[in-house]
Amino acid sequence: MRDHGVHEAVMVDQVINNLIADKKGNYVDCTFGLGGHAFAILKKLDSEAKLTGIDRDSESLLKANEVLEKDKRFSFINDKFGNIQSHFDPKSLDGILVDLGISSNQLDNPERGFSFQLKGPLDMRMSQSDKVSAETWINKSTKEEIAKVLWEVGEERHSRKISDSICRERDLSPINTTQRLSEIILASKPRRSKKHPATNVFRAIRMEVNSELQELQSLLVSAGKLLKEGGRLAVISFHSLEDRIVKRFVQGKSLEGQNFSFKKVGPKHFKPSQEEVIRNPRSRSAILRIVEKVA
Secondary structure (H helix, E strand, C coil): CCCCCCCCCCCHHHHHHHHCCCCCCEEEECCCCCCHHHHHHHHHCCCCCEEEEECCCCCHHHHHHHHHHHCCCEEEECCCHHHHHHCCCCCCEEEEEEECCCCHHHHCCHHHCCCCCCCCECCCCCCCCCCCCHHHHHHHCCHHHHHHHHHHCCCCCCHHHHHHHHHHHHHHCCCCEHHHHHHHHHCCCCCCCCCCCCHHHHHHHHHHHCCHHHHHHHHHHHHHHHEEEEEEEEEEECCHHHHHHHHHHHCCCCCCCCCCCEEECCCCCECCCHHHHHHCHHHCCCEEEEEEECC
16 A cells, blocks of 8 residues: 555556557556646656547546546546446457555545545445445445455455454444544554554455455456557556555466467566655556567
8 A cells, every 4th residue: 555645646657668568559547646646757758649438437537537638539438447348349459557555535534534644434445336345345244254354355364353353343333433443453462663563454445345356357458458469568566465456467376268468568567766656655566567469
């Protein structure tokens, strides 16, 4: 999960220099957010090129509308990026970018409920139109389901103990604030490092509520079908579970029925420069992989 601070798109130069092979091409920014990557891509593209922004968060519409008014090359889709295949024709795209991090404007808004450091409702939905919030999930799921998600998605060593505590506490009264969930976690595990004890748990719940791993897998399969030969896919991930899915996919080791293949662009992965990490600490865990469709 990213740190607080002013929102700044991650590894912009590495993305732009390696994603855009055809300046007249058709590109998609699957996680438009506040438009950081999109603005940079548009600067690089020629006048006949196209860029489509996708974001499930309706709050992105405000920033997207600013771009729509100024640039005829740009269009916007308010949807989950896992649904990308319903919006484009096969082999019609020259490049796809997805940034899997949560943006600072989401994290820093207490009402969105993403942060254990801010008191707010236990929400965590990327799209407010989704029915299941973190509050619903944490109060309705079985003890086994909670422990499984915390262990597998959050890589949380104390998953069972935390799940026991959550279920015991919700029997007393529903868990409906970030502060109360954070307090339950803090009372359930020792604090042995600078990392806040609630970090993995909040991330796991957020990823489960928003089906983030399923969305990623859907996007990867769709990218293989939608990219032209020579088209490029750039994925920025922020922890090992996401990066492992991306890495295995581009190596052809996972996901059903692949009849396409990729080769890597540049090094096996890109990391932010030391200067960027100092300027923007939230970038420090980012890993960028860029691949080109070869068949």
